[in-house]
Amino acid sequence: MSDLVPKILIIFFEVLCSKIFCEIFGKVRYKGWINVVQLMVFEIIVFVAVSALSNLMSLKQIIMALIYAVSMLWHVKISTRKSLVLGVLYQAMLMSTDYLAYSIGRELSLLDEVQGKQYNLENVLVILLGKAILFLGIIIVRRKLGKKSVEVLCDTDWLKLLIFPIFTIVIISSMLTFFKYVESSEQIMLVFIGAFGMIGMNIVVFYLINDIVERETQLYEHKIFQLQVKSQSEMYRSISENFDRQKKKTHEYKNQINCMEHLLQRKEYLKLEEYVKTLYSKLDKELDAIxxxxxxxxxxxxxxxxxxxxxxxxxxxxxxxxxxxxxxxxxxxxxxxxxxxxxxxxxxxxxxxxxxxxxxxxxxxxxxxxxxxxxxxxxxxxxxxxxxxxxxxxxxxxxxxxxxxxxxxxxxxxxxxxxxxxxxxxxxxxxxx
Missing domain, CATH: 3.30.565.10 (Histidine kinase-like ATPase, C-terminal domain)
Incomplete structure (x- = not known):
């Protein structure tokens, strides 16, 4: 297996993780095919930067943080300052998870195997372990700080979602333990197909669940909107009915005043008193009490x-x-x-x-x-x-x-x-x- 293919796939996964990470903190600017274009453009930029700066570690970290900051600024609606902070934070997460994976590899007695070229076959498993840990960390951050739609999943469902990346970390760690017993190129190919396949399945499962969550959120918001419309319609109907009743009452009051005037002219005061009391009792019920x-x-x-x-x-x-x-x-x-x-x-x-x-x-x-x-x-x-x-x-x-x-x-x-x-x-x- 050439170093080029693992390198491209690993960088693609890093860029995809940066996309998922920045979406926690802002709304996506564009929908549809332009997101694929963004992904491909930054895949190429990161690939070139990593290749050109492989021997300049300090400068490489600065440049990579800036690249991720620009990509985040383009992808989501955030300020320039916030994108710079997120770019630095994401690069720090990359370095931390890579170091953690290297430490795990060393503890698993693979120190001799992980020395050498950055993307040689022995080292790829350690790097993939770091990316699996990175992905797990991003999911946890998304749960704690993510937008409201993630609340559609309860804690139990989120624990189920975390099982897959945790399982991936365990399997890749096991592969690292037994990698020294792998001898033939066919066995090596099988190990790497399995490792990259599990990383890819993490992404597929994440986006499947994310689509389900988005649809559930839309249904929930639609239901809330329907309830709001129903409540407001009932109130506006009530106001309209009250107004119609007031217009009818105005006409009735004219007739009632004419009747009282007629009783006064005939000096039928007892009947007038009874009539006024009747009207008064009705008026109490008809007038708004509040x-x-x-x-x-x-x-x-x-x-x-x-x-x-x-x-x-x-x-x-x-x-x-x-x-x-x-x-x-x-x-x-x-x-x-x-x-x-x-x-x-x-x-x-x-x-x-x-x-x-x-x-x-x-x-x-x-x-x-x-x-x-x-x-x-x-x-x-x-x-x-x-x-x-x-x-x-x-x-x-x-x-x-x-x-x-x-x-x-x-x-x-x-x-x-x-x-x-x-x-x-x-x-x-x-x-x-």
């Missing part, structure tokens, strides 16, 4: 208050002037609609007399405080430490609704507490005003 000086909050609270009242739910409210709330309307809809929908559904399953919903929404002490407490009868279902449902609505909608609320809270730098006690469910939110 006014916070915030149109969106008013629409949500009054709609949910009426729904709770129809279902025999006692509602206890504490609100104040919310005209200065800086949370976007769509985010207010997301938080309040999901919280109150879940609370009302839970209360509806309770026995009469035990249907209680308490809501606090105040802007005080430099904080926006939202709290919802409701009674419930069905057991709460937890999955991976998160609330899945209370078996009251579709479990997937309930779980996504709560996650959606949490995402909004975190986006505004807020905090939250979720707890249950004595058949009462409590969700408290604090967001800086």
């Amino acid at each position: 006014d916070t000086n915030n149109i969106i909050v008013n629409a949500i609270l009054n709609t949910k208050y009426q729904e709770a009242d129809v279902n025999g739910i006692v509602v206890v409210l504490r609100v104040n002037d919310l005209s200065g709330v800086w949370i976007k309307d769509e985010d207010i809809v997301t938080i309040l609609s999901n919280l109150l929908d879940n609370a009302i559904e839970a209360c509806k399953k309770c026995n009469s007399g035990k249907r209680i919903l308490k809501l606090k929404f105040v802007n005080e002490d430099g904080m926006i405080k939202i709290g919802v407490k409701n009674t419930f009868s069905n057991p709460i279902v937890y999955e991976n430490g998160e609330i899945k449902s209370t078996k009251l609505v579709r479990a997937e909608d309930h779980g996504v609704g709560i996650k959606n609320i949490i995402e909004v809270i975190e986006r505004y730098g807020g905090s939250y507490i979720i707890k249950e006690d004595n058949h009462e469910f409590y969700f408290s939110i604090i967001i800086p005003a």
